Amino acid sequence: MRRILVSKSNAIIPSISSFYILRSSSIRPYSSLKGKVGVRINVENEVKCLDDAVNLFNRMVRMKPLPSLPVFCKLLKTMINMKHYYAVISLFREMRKLDIPISEFILSNVINSYCLMHRVDCAFSLLPIHLKSGIPFDVVTFTTLIRGLFAENKVTDAVVLFKNLVREKICEPNEIMYGTVMNGLSKRGHTEKTLSLLRLMEQGNTKPDIYIYNVVIDAFCKDRNLDAAISILNEMKQKGIPPDIVTYNSLIDGLCKLGQWEKVKTLFSEMVNLNIYPDVHTFNILIDGLCKEGIVEDAEEVMKHMVGKGVEPDIITYNVMMDGYCLRGQVDRARRVFDIMIDKCIEPDIFSYNILINGYCKKKEVAQAMQLLGEISQKGLKPETVTCNTILHGLFEVGGIGDAKRVYAEMLSVGPKPNIYTHSIVIDGYFRYGLVEEAMSLFNKLERKRENTDIAFYTVVINGLCKNGKLDEAQSVFEKLSLIGLPPNVRTYNTMITGFCRQGLLDEAKSMLRKMKKNSCLPDNVTYNVFVQGFLRWSKFSEMRTFMVEMADRGFSFDASTAGFLVNVVRENPSVLDMIPELHSKNKY
DNA sequence: GTAGGGTTAG
Known part of the structure; x- marks a missing residue:
């Protein structure tokens, strides 16, 4: 589900205009970046893990002269890439204690670390350092903060900040800032607002680029509004912005999910004619679409085809295939795919486990599912809330209330946090x-x-x-x-x-x-069927008759449970059949 | 700053 609840809290946004006033005072940016050429340090080569990073940092701070700020910056960036956000913050505090000068780039990295830790409040609390040190705010810092707000679903806050920046002319939004806001909005279901921003950009100085168009097109595809998506595609073509592989992948995914396979073929040929070749995303989209339709055989064919074209299947390809088999109840085949994947040196991720656990649960083979749950930690992975939800559902399905209670209690005490x-x-x-x-x-x-x-x-x-x-x-x-x-x-x-x-x-x-x-x-169909069963159960046959006419007019029909119910009633009282109106001629299905 | 995979009530 793409739509996420929108936070109404607005508390943590500091008053932007007060920053603006302070900024316009005569504090000058720190200018000690030049002239500090120390020992050559190749951060990328030296830092392979957190320990390396901390050791290098300790060496760096003892050097005289200190390494240049870009080296510190590079170190922090490398640590962010390794997801050691908290360590970035510790090292930054250490730099402050040691009076090591800081730059806007260093501050951006620290702000980004807080945002990636989902602590956008702490990120905001760094802004005064800009003021004290005379470092100007730039569009990158604010884009990072906006992304941080979206990451915590603080949609209103993100939009308010963006609007304030524009209104108070604190910074001129560039394509990336627009893209960040639009992506944040579109991923939370605000397609209309995303589209309005596109229209705003078209009138302003910052013209929408391929990224922006891709965000809008994907938003419409996710809404299953392919007509709107294709009309944006035509608009961008007219403006001389050629669609790329991402554009086509979004559109093909949208069409696959609607089951419009003929149109998928058309788009596929169109992209190849433009010399845009399908990549692993494209093939995964097709394979997933086919699996969800239940035609895993065709999905297997596509997988062979991609290998023939030199596109190697990745973990998602295997996960999608596994899910395809599970959906058909063929969990053993899914397990085989799982083993093949390991043979190909692709380590299963938490999705792989979730898919397989779900497959076993659906077959009521909960013991197998529990065994896989144990395997997750052995493989250095962590069970997720989804994993436990799947297991819990499976356990209740087979009556394993004791086990279910234990799993739930463990979630409450040590996690993963129940949702x-x-x-x-x-x-x-x-x-x-x-x-x-x-x-x-x-x-x-x-x-x-x-x-x-x-x-x-x-x-x-x-x-x-x-x-x-x-x-x-x-x-x-x-x-x-x-x-x-x-x-x-x-x-x-x-x-x-x-x-x-x-x-x-x-x-x-x-x-x-x-x-x-x-x-x-x-x-919907369930509503009508529930009523028909109610009338049957309480022998209200003439009311049922009237009701069924309306039902047929609206194109609804019996489901399996009603049909079964009806058969039993008719067996005991064959005259009920005369009460059922001739529906099939009107019925759409 | 954009595209692909998993749980989920009648």
Whole structure:
């Protein structure tokens, strides 16, 4: 899921204009970068791990004269690439203590480290150093901060900062800053805002480049709005900006996910005609698309084809193939792919394990899944929340409540940190085994802690209460939803309707149907099927007849569960068949 | 600063 909750907090943004006023005072930038030519240090060659970095740093600070600032900078950058963000900050503090001069580049790296650690608040707290040292803010620093805000989902803060920078003329945004803002917005589902920024750029001095167009096109593709994506493609072509491999990959992915294979072929030929050749991304997109359609054989063919074209499969190729087999229930084949991957010296990553664990769980082979879970740590990897969620779901599926409780308790104490899905899986599991008190006490605890909740979480609770004969309590949770600003969706309504129908409260069910229509939540196939089963269960055949006409008019049809139900009813009471209207002529399916 | 993989309620 691409869409992520938007933070409303605005607290940590310091007043930008106050920085601006200070900046315009007469402090001059530090100018000691030149003239310090010390011993030649090749950071890249010398630093292979954190220890190397710290040792080199300790050597550097004892040198007289000190190595030049770009060498310090290079060292910090190398450490960032090795993801040792905290160490960067420690060394920076050490530099301050030792009165080693700093540059804007060094500060940018430290700010970036804080951002990458998801501590954008600390990153902001470094800005006063710029002022004290007379180092000007530049567009790179602010772009880093904006990226840091997005990384913590502080979308509003990021946009406010960007707007302030522009309004107060603190810095002129370049393509990269625009790109960062647009990418942040688009990845969180704000396609319209992304598009507005494109239009703004087109009118301003900083003209959109290929990166910008690619962000916008990808946003539309992710929204499954391929028409809009292709119209942007045509716009960029008209403006003389040729699409590149990234553009085509986004579009091909969008088309694959919509199952529009003919258009995929057209785009594929178009790119090759432009001498843009498919890369490992392109092939992975195709392989994933085919696997998700269930045609793993074709995916295997594409894999052979890519090898023939000299494009080597990577870890994602193997993971996608594994998932393709798991989706068809062929977990043993997936396991073979896993082994082949290891033979080819590609070490499985946490995705590989998650995919395989999910495959085993779906086959109810939870013991195998648990064994893989143990293997993760042995391979130097760490189980993720997703890993444990998959295991938990699998355990509840087979009734392993004790194991599930142990996994959940371990998550709470040592991690990985449970998220909203974890809690939903556990509450759902408790309800399924009639552990209503445990489910409700967990639910109440999470509500008290004001843990992030979503509509799916509440739907689990409502469903659990209904299934355990507590329709009144379910209803009061349902009523609460609008108060806490979580509008019910079609699944929530369906859950309540199912609850009413099972109890024979068909009038309440119908009133719920009216309510959902009033709130512009369209009933889906499940809604109609639940009603038909309700009418069948309580022998309301003539009402069922009227209802089924509406159902057919809207193009919905029986699902497997309703069909099975109907067969049983007809077996006992064959005259029911006469009550079923002639639907097939009108039915779209 | 842009593209590809995993969990998730009726």
